[in-house]
Amino acid sequence: MANVKLHKVGKVYEGPGGSQVRAVEAVDLAIADGEFCVLVGPSGCGKSTTLRMIAGLEEISEGTLEIDGARVNDLPAKDRDIAFVFQNYALYPHLTVAQNIAFGLETRRAHRSALVAALSGAGAARAEESAKIDARVAEVSRTLGLDALLARFPRELSGGQRQRVAVGRAIARDPKVFLFDEPLSNLDARLRIETRTELRMLHRRLRATIVYVTHDQEEAMTLADRLVVMHKGKVQQNAGPQECYERPANRFVAGFIGTPPMNIVDGRLANGAFGANGVHAPMPTRVSDRACALGFRPDRVRLAAPNSAGSVAATIAAVERLGDRTDIALDSAWGRIVARIDADLATGAREGDAVGFTFDAAHAHLFEAGECGARISV
């Protein structure tokens, strides 16, 4: 296993007519040995490109990449000792499951050709290698519960099974670093959650260094030791998942992490109150008066009687009952606000009702104005 360091890594594509498109910009990242690092962001944020640069499938335009302290910028993919799990699994269709898992081992063996080995008197050494590979394939397939499928071809497998073979192919080689590119996005919702848990357990068992790319923030939160939120080619926040949730570094992270997303309102802070569109609510803070954005999570919103003191007037636009909790979408002067409340507090909520809402100011966030406005300490 190994650590991975990115220092000011960037990717520039040559566009038509000599124009340049910057897909990834100055990414600094230090991934420790055995860490599960998740790159997350909306599509086009540069996360996959970053992963592919680590893999060596994409050239690094700027900066340096180190694996285990050695600069590997110019090392071809095959010499970086990494394993890559593709979104579409990329299983070799003409090979069986066993051959797929063994493929990376076969290409790396010292005695590739049976004939050459036999002629040069290395037949015994080759046989020993083959036995080792077989044993490794057996071990990996046992770990992943693929024993019964070894003789099958990829086309004869279900999506979940293919996904496990892809993981098996990666772990068979015991690489320094595992790279996953949205490996669960082709699975149905239920299987995705199951496989997510399995991946997490596998990581515990292997103590592997993993870099994992996903656009699904929930998947990112549950898997990550370290969460790297990306947007427009830049790292927005690099921290533990809980910290990203509780103390988002900027407005983008705040809106991206957490479901339903955080309510964010553009307005002005003045005299201990936050106001937007002429509607004010108390917001005790030491921050000086300024234009900023206020953020509060849906589970920090409470419904109140219409026109009650300190509340913002709203109309219920939609009620979504989830069983134990209920999501209520509110239309107000602050725009669309989502409240997530206990189901038994929402039994009376009807679409079209006039209500008011308050938010928990102690758990509210303030951000500078702008799309990626930085967090302001409350």
Added chain:
Amino acid sequence: MKRSPLANAILWFVLIMGTAAFVFPLWWMTVVSLETPERAGAAITGSGGVVLVPPSPQFHNYLDAIRETGSKPWMGFVDALANSIVVTVLVVLGTVISSSLVGYAFARLRFRGSRALFLVMLGTMMLPGQVTMIPLFLVFRQFGWIDTLMPLVVPAFFGNAFFIFMYRQFIAQIPESLVEAARVDGLGHLAIWWRIVLPLCRPVTAICAVFTFIGTWNDFLAPLIYLHSDEKSTLAVALNGFKNQYGGLDDVHLLMALSVLTMIPCIVLFIAAQKTFVEGLARGAVKG
């Protein structure tokens, strides 16, 4: 869909007539190959009428034909057969290897001028073979390759524009991630081509191999141009030896017998490869 009996009858009639039109020449060739020399001669001048079953099949015609091929008894046939096999096998191998390799490069490697080169290559398909015949002959004469098998075999190893195009189109459909997975697994381009791309191209390879086989096996013009001595000739050219010095035919029954023998490998190969053709079409159809 249920057809009316009349529509069915018409359909069957058309199909049967079509089949008859294609099968009749083959059948008739076989019939003549089994006739006596006199009856065979009469058959091709038309004076014997059309006979669908020979009254007394002369199976020894086939042995006679083999003996009489070329100028040396028995060995003439053996030489021609050996030459045909050597040329055909090498040309098929050469065409498959070079065309798939070049097709892979055009489909997967990004290099300066690849598009222009591809267009130039496609352009060569528009040139009729007759145009390049004489320049090629002069080039091969410079090499001292006249009356050797080289001019027949070597060009195959430099690709065939049509098959390169077919391979390129097929390889372009193979997901990029398969090639990337192979790169991560430690393969270079040559190994990716050999271990990943070529096995996946089986349907194209079957078409390329069978068409090249049939084309080369039956090729008459190129061997006729480049080969002069008897022991270098291929089967297709050896057949021509049954013509007498005036261009007429004395031994039609033997010519027909050897023609039937010459055709057998093509028919066997086509039947054997049929499954792969169909598989290729079906796979293309269901690929999501």
